[in-house]
Amino acid sequence: MAEAPFNKHFPVSWEELHRNAKALAWRLIDRGPWKGIIAITRGGMVPAAIIARELEIRMIDTVCVSSYDHQQQRNATILKGVEGANAGDGEGWLIIDDLVDTGKTAEIVRKMLPKAHFATVYAKPAGRPLVDTFITEVSQDTWIHFPWDIELQFSQPIAKQRNG
Ligand SMILES: O=P(O)(O)OC[C@H]1O[C@H](OP(=O)(O)OP(=O)(O)O)[C@H](O)[C@@H]1O
Ligand SMILES: O=c1[nH]c(=O)c2nc[nH]c2[nH]1
Numbered sequence: 157m158a159e160a161p162f163n164k165h166f167p168v169s170w171e172e173l174h175r176n177a178k179a180l181a182w183r184l185i186d187r188g189p190w191k192g193i194i195a196i197t198r199g200g201m202v203p204a205a206i207i208a209r210e211l212e213i214r215m216i217d218t219v220c221v222s223s224y225d226h227q228q229q230r231n232a233t234i235l236k237g238v239e240g241a242n243a244g245d246g247e248g249w250l251i252i253d254d255l256v257d258t259g260k261t262a263e264i265v266r267k268m269l270p271k272a273h274f275a276t277v278y279a280k281p282a283g284r285p286l287v288d289t290f291i292t293e294v295s296q297d298t299w300i301h302f303p304w305d306i307e308l309q310f311s312q313p314i315a316k317q318r319n320g
């Protein structure tokens with residue numbers, strides 16, 4: 157697939173992620189009770205852990221999907237489904253991911269668990285219709301940099317970045 161043009165960059169700190177995942181937990185608590193959480197690996201595991209702590213959910217399983225090599229999207233591969241969780245059609249279950257971008261990953265997981273509630277911390281417009289609950293929307297040409305993918309380093313002044 158062609159490289160997506162990500163013109164904007166949206167770095168997220170651990171504190172921001174924690175705060176936003178907690179905000180998501182606040183939105184989800186009244187929609188429960190939940191039978192358990194299905195985290196979409198790997199990005200979904202971090203918000204899933206925070207939400208599980210806040211909602212006192214101890215039943216957690218994973219769906220293992222891989223679809224990006226950094227910013228390059230390729231065909232999604234399902235490495236593991238949810239056989240262990242006995243989640244049936246997903247009724248009463250919460251699916252957690254860090255974000256929806258094109259919505260490809262969400263589409264695949266929704267097919268596995270059509271009645272589950274799909275929640276993410278971030279959403280881009282193309283994926284937004286596939287999510288039941290999210291916290292922050294960013295534009296489609298924005299790349300979100302999660303805290304586990306980045307480290308502190310020198311940053312060019314904006315003027316230099318714009319002048320090339
Ligand atoms: O809406 P989409 O276009 O499908 O993109 C969203 C998915 O892409 C990222 O996962 P990725 O496949 O990069 O794997 P990772 O979570 O292991 O980093 C992200 O964590 C979402 O799961
Ligand atoms: O770290 C990430 N940031 C993103 O914006 C994104 N979109 C798809 N997959 C992604 N991973």
Ligand SMILES: [Mg+2]
Nearest residue numbers: 197198199200
């Ligand atoms: Mg992911």
